[in-house]
Amino acid sequence: MMVHDVKKVLIAGGTGFLGYHAALKFLSEGVKVDAVALPREIDLSGWYPEEIGIRFGDLFAMSEDEVAALCSGQGYDTFVYALGPDDRVVPKAPAAAFFRDKLVVQSEKIVRAARRAGIARAVVLNSYFTHFDRLKDGVLAAHHPYVRARVEQEESLRRLGVAGVFDVMFLELPFIFGTMPGRLPLWKEFFLDAFAKYPAAFLPKGGITACIDVSGVAEAIVAAARNGANGRGYPIGRENLSYREILELMLEAVGAKKKVFAIPAWIAAIGGRAIDRNYRRQGREAGLDHGKLMGDILAQDFSIDFGRLSCDLDYPGLGYAGGRDVRESIRATMAVFRQAK
Secondary structure, three states: OOOOOOOEEEEEOOOOHHHHHHHHHHHHOOOEEEEEEOOOOOOOOOOOOOOOEEEEOOOOOOOHHHHHHHHOOOOOOEEEEOOOOOOOOOOEOOHHHHHHHHHHHHHHHHHHHHHHOOOOEEEEEEEHHHHHHHHOOOHHHHHOHHHHHHHHHHHHHHOOOEOOOEEEEEEEEOEEEOOEOOEOOOHHHHOHHHHOOOOEEEEEOOOEEEEEEHHHHHHHHHHHHHHOOOOOEEEOOOEEEEHHHHHHHHHHHOOOOOEEEEEOHHHHHHHHHHHHHHHHHOOEOOOOOHHHHHHHHHOOEEOOOHHHHHHOOOOOOOOOOOOOOHHHHHHHHHHHHHHHO
């Protein structure tokens, strides 16, 4: 496995959650870092490292030529693409058009511009849904617009890669916990608040997911920049936890005394369909079909065999440690909400 010398990185989304922590990790490794930020971005003074150069621009609104100009002439050897909505975003309907534009059309324009600018390597942050969609013969992409867009994103950007000239690697990210200055984590709004009105919480039986702290994601980004192979998708994580354990840890961390019950997926799907009906009344549509979500995802084993992947020829190890303990990370993430009361 060839190790690449990374000297200067441009991070698209470098002031966001994942990009911020990646920037810190690159700096700690002696790598120069610039970040692209929206002109209307939050105030960066007092918490964002002064060593990071800020390039202002709305990459989604810019033309490919404008993005290529922004990426040119600064000596960047590596580009990190940390932009785009995740599955917790619920846009105006139709969801398929929204996610395809943001995750496929825009990323292809921006990454192509980075290639035109002469950057040698690109690390693209994707979702572990692409990994499990491969294992499940495309069922997830067929049922869920968000997953379909993530699969197409990886396929389209893979075609831009040229081994040894412009290497494109993908990190397929699982559940991520952690915090950053100036922003509250999204987990309370999109996980805990779903159960806030009820005396107990209910989840489908059997669900397991890979998890990681954001520090582990940052480690994996740096490792992919140095060790990643062109065209490869790397499922990453540190630990596999049941959804029930995750929710119990969250509830405990915010001081909520609420029991969690496991129920059959078909019963949970009734509630899921009700969620989607409510979105339709608002003119919105989720990227994950909540009726099918219960059986397709929340009742499934989405664990990752990290030991196998580290020696599998199809997924050679990136050589990252995995970051902070996941249970500690969940507690610390949710503790922010107790402090904000």
